Amino acid sequence: MNVMNILETEELGISFGSLEALQDINFSIKPGELKSIIGPNGAGKTTFFNLLTGVHKPSRGRIRFKEEDISGLSPHQIARKGIGRSFQITAIFPELTVYENVLIPALHYCKGSMGRDRVMEILEEVGLEDKTREIAGNLSHGDQRHLDIAIALTCQAELLLLDEPTSGMPPEESLRTVELIRNLKSKKGYTIILIEHKMDIVLKVSDAITVLYFGKKLAEGTPEEIQQNEEVQKAYLGGMEKGFSLSQGKNKRSASEKAEILRLEKINTYYGESHILQDISLVVKKGEIVSLLGRNGAGKTTTLRSILGLTPPRSGKITFKGEIINEKSTNKIVKSGLSLVPAERRIFQNLTLHENLELPFFLKGIPGQEKRSQLDQAYEYFPALKERVNHKGNRLSGGEQQMLAVARALMGKVECMLLDEPSQGLAPLIVRHVAEIILEINKAGVTILLVEQNALMALALADRVYVIDQGQIVYDGTPEVLLADQEMSQRLLGV
Amino acid sequence: MKQLPIEKNRAMDFLKMAILFAIVAAWPKIIPLVGGYTGLAIEMVIFAIFALGFDLLLGYTGILSFGQAAYFGLAGYSMGIICIHFKLPILLGMLMGILVGTLGAVIVGLLIIRKTGIYFAMLTIAFGQMFFFIASRWKTVTGGEDGLTGIPRDVIPLGLFNWNLKNDLSFFYFVFVFFIAATLIKYWLIESHFGQVLKTIRENEKRAQVVGYNVRRYKLYSFIVSGIFAAVAGTLYAMFLRYMFPQTLDWVRSGNVVIMALVGGLGTLFGPILGAGVVTYLMNFISYYTKYWQFFVGAIFIIFILFLPRGIWGFVQRKR
Numbered sequence: 078m079n080v081m082n083i084l085e086t087e088e089l090g091i092s093f094g095s096l097e098a099l100q101d102i103n104f105s106i107k108p109g110e111l112k113s114i115i116g117p118n119g120a121g122k123t124t125f126f127n128l129l130t131g132v133h134k135p136s137r138g139r140i141r142f143k144e145e146d147i148s149g150l151s152p153h154q155i156a157r158k159g160i161g162r163s164f165q166i167t168a169i170f171p172e173l174t175v176y177e178n179v180l181i182p183a184l185h186y187c188k189g190s191m192g193r194d195r196v197m198e199i200l201e202e203v204g205l206e207d208k209t210r211e212i213a214g215n216l217s218h219g220d221q222r223h224l225d226i227a228i229a230l231t232c233q234a235e236l237l238l239l240d241e242p243t244s245g246m247p248p249e250e251s252l253r254t255v256e257l258i259r260n261l262k263s264k265k266g267y268t269i270i271l272i273e274h275k276m277d278i279v280l281k282v283s284d285a286i287t288v289l290y291f292g293k294k295l296a297e298g299t300p301e302e303i304q305q306n307e308e309v310q311k312a313y314l315g316g317m318e319k320g321f322s323l324s325q326g327k328n329k330r331s332a333s334e335k336a337e338i339l340r341l342e343k344i345n346t347y348y349g350e351s352h353i354l355q356d357i358s359l360v361v362k363k364g365e366i367v368s369l370l371g372r373n374g375a376g377k378t379t380t381l382r383s384i385l386g387l388t389p390p391r392s393g394k395i396t397f398k399g400e401i402i403n404e405k406s407t408n409k410i411v412k413s414g415l416s417l418v419p420a421e422r423r424i425f426q427n428l429t430l431h432e433n434l435e436l437p438f439f440l441k442g443i444p445g446q447e448k449r450s451q452l453d454q455a456y457e458y459f460p461a462l463k464e465r466v467n468h469k470g471n472r473l474s475g476g477e478q479q480m481l482a483v484a485r486a487l488m489g490k491v492e493c494m495l496l497d498e499p500s501q502g503l504a505p506l507i508v509r510h511v512a513e514i515i516l517e518i519n520k521a522g523v524t525i526l527l528v529e530q531n532a533l534m535a536l537a538l539a540d541r542v543y544v545i546d547q548g549q550i551v552y553d554g555t556p557e558v559l560l561a562d563q564e565m566s567q568r569l570l571g572v
Numbered sequence: 573m574k575q576l577p578i579e580k581n582r583a584m585d586f587l588k589m590a591i592l593f594a595i596v597a598a599w600p601k602i603i604p605l606v607g608g609y610t611g612l613a614i615e616m617v618i619f620a621i622f623a624l625g626f627d628l629l630l631g632y633t634g635i636l637s638f639g640q641a642a643y644f645g646l647a648g649y650s651m652g653i654i655c656i657h658f659k660l661p662i663l664l665g666m667l668m669g670i671l672v673g674t675l676g677a678v679i680v681g682l683l684i685i686r687k688t689g690i691y692f693a694m695l696t697i698a699f700g701q702m703f704f705f706i707a708s709r710w711k712t713v714t715g716g717e718d719g720l721t722g723i724p725r726d727v728i729p730l731g732l733f734n735w736n737l738k739n740d741l742s743f744f745y746f747v748f749v750f751f752i753a754a755t756l757i758k759y760w761l762i763e764s765h766f767g768q769v770l771k772t773i774r775e776n777e778k779r780a781q782v783v784g785y786n787v788r789r790y791k792l793y794s795f796i797v798s799g800i801f802a803a804v805a806g807t808l809y810a811m812f813l814r815y816m817f818p819q820t821l822d823w824v825r826s827g828n829v830v831i832m833a834l835v836g837g838l839g840t841l842f843g844p845i846l847g848a849g850v851v852t853y854l855m856n857f858i859s860y861y862t863k864y865w866q867f868f869v870g871a872i873f874i875i876f877i878l879f880l881p882r883g884i885w886g887f888v889q890r891k892r
Contacts, residue, residue, distance in 0.1 A: 130782055156784035168782075170775035181768040182783035232784055 625801020
């Protein structure tokens with residue numbers, strides 16, 4: 078044992094049934110270091126955190142923390158030894174106030190007024206000191222992500238495990254998180270292990286990077302070494318850290334000659350009393366890929382919800398294939414040929430992959446022959462899914478879930494597909510794969526309306542772009558014009 | 573702008589409790605005005621104690637049990653059996669009854685607390701029904717289907733004078749003492765660190781564990797404390813009726829306490845008390861007029877779930 082290391086794992090491994098989720102992981106980190114773990118979805122990154130925090134018991138190997146063997150201890154025992162953890166899918170206490178969210182865990186470690194002081198200190202560290210009274214569930218996504226980190230800080234942790242702290246955040250908000258992580262490391266002296274997909278962040282903050290690939294350690298080294306490592310390039314990065322490019326060209330067509338398929342006219346949508354969409358108008362023509370971009374909370378998802386009748390607009394008109402649909406119920410709208418790939422995938426966790434794919438057929442009443450050919454088509458788009466036909470939804474990795482969500486939305490007579498942030502939480506290489514499939518689906522005749530945080534992906538795909546800000550359309554045009562105007566793309570998209 | 577956390581206004585809470593106690597103290601005088609009688613007032617207060625404890629489990633910890641009547645009935649039966657067979661004074665009998673009821677909750681809790689959600693709820697029913705069958709079949713001890721008759725409710729010697737509980741009105745104030753204690757203890761529990769941790773378990777069990785709480789132990793404690801409240805209510809009920817019958821620990825009765833807590837407002841101090849009062853009163857009132865009273869109770873329950881999901885007290889709090 079190297080006494081310098083605060084945490085060490087030795088030949089660590091775990092299997093779920095016949096699946097070797099992690100094998101022979103030797104990992105170590107010294108006090109004050111920041112090491113990142115990267116790798117494609119399903120590589121075992123979160124599983125690694127689950128082993129370190131005792132959520133799963135290792136099948137093989139040891140974990141040592143501060144020279145003490147902690148393998149096999151339960152999660153609360155490990156937390157008390159000084160390992161704090163944040164979660165990939167935000168794990169806060171939604172109905173309690175921000176203050177209570179941090180106070181209740183903190184009281185375990187320091188009592189009385191000392192506890193209260195510590196809470197304010199933590200909330201100041203993460204920038205939530207002016208929101209102490211708010212109900213945690215009402216915070217914006219970015220603030221919830223920071224609250225998640227704040228809860229991890231309460232354990233008097235020396236070692237912090239951060240699981241994709243910037244997931245779902247637009248670029249300018251991510252910067253705030255990066256600043257926070259840097260402060261935690263340099264000013265507060267935390268040792269940090271970071272899981273992150275955004276390569277620019279990883280390269281900026283890490284002392285060292287470990288790459289996992291299908292449960293094994295593929296490489297380890299400084300950011301420079303990892304960037305130059307050919308195996309890593311092939312397995313994970315694929316040149317994506319330098320920008321977004323597609324291997325195949327877009328359909329070149331003159332949009333003007335196409336017929337309209339979807340039109341929104343002066344849509345106004347409310348959540349309770351708050352006026353979310355203000356006079357939104359947009360047009361999608363048959364065979365196009367249209368991207369709708371904007372910051373968190375700008376109204377992108379609400380636009381999709383309005384179209385599908387999930388949050389019907391109070392005023393305005395939505396037409397699909399020449400028919401007014403905003404008075405119709407969601408199931409009728411979907412039946413008429415619109416389909417949604419929801420954010421966070423929303424697949425059915427307890428059904429198998431195949432059952433998930435078959436579900437839309439019950440709704441749409443499609444004959445067996447066509448059903449089979451559509452299923453074959455889906456497996457052709459996503460060969461990776463074919464190997465997992467009988468796996469339950471909750472056993473699929475993030476990337477597989479996203480592919481399944483897209484495949485599922487293709488079932489039935491789909492003419493126009495609405496995608497809500499298909500790139501969220503995906504590894505760069507998989508984002509590209511998903512992008513290429515979207516393009517292929519489009520070439521097969523499906524019109525696409527794409528909502529994205531990942532502006533580079535959306536701009537590379539789109540024929541036309543709308544940018545939405547605070548519930549209003551602020552840009553309407555081609556991606557080329559938007560990208561050429563640096564000042565505008567910086568202001569609107571933070572890229 | 574730095575925002576300071578809201579300081580809890582404890583004085584306000586105690587004022588509200590004082591008002592509650594004053595109303596309950598006057599309740600036997602008020603209830604005839606709404607068509608009730610002292611016996612009904614007693615029942616309302618006993619079920620308020622039961623529901624207070626149950627809410628700690630469902631409202632604060634987020635655990636649904638359909639078997640809480642088991643500890644209610646177990647304690648009532650035990651008290652009766654002990655008092656009848658060993659001729660113990662009622663206070664000692666009560667104590668023993670509560671101990672047995674608590675022991676039941678401890679044993680069942682230890683066996684099933686690892687399970688979650690629907691599996692946990694099913695197991696609570698299974699154990700509850702097990703006690704129900706023991707009560708209805710073990711004729712020599714429990715009296716079987718005929719019930720256990722002759723449970724004493726007599727005199728408590730207090731040195732200077734004797735407190736005669738035979739009279740319903742004085743028994744009401746005996747129950748009232750336990751009600752005050754139960755309310756204060758519940759308040760103390762939910763305001764304590766213990767109660768706060770229960771809330772985090774309700775909100776996100778996995779997270780509570782990863783910040784260092786032994787979630788399973790907290791859940792077990794919550795289950796046991798809830799069992800103790802049920803046991804206290806059960807012994808009071810046995811004394812009130814002077815009689816115990818198997819249906820007192822049936823899962824229908826467990827279901828009733830779920831309804832009480834929901835109607836009143838889960839996860840609040842006053843909600844379950846209010847719910848127990850309202851539901852007990854309505855059951856009594858409607859069953860007086862029609863033998864199909866369960867239909868109407870069901871309908872009222874459905875209306876609450878649909879239109880007042882946070883219960884009466886939750887609704888009142890929202891409005892302000």
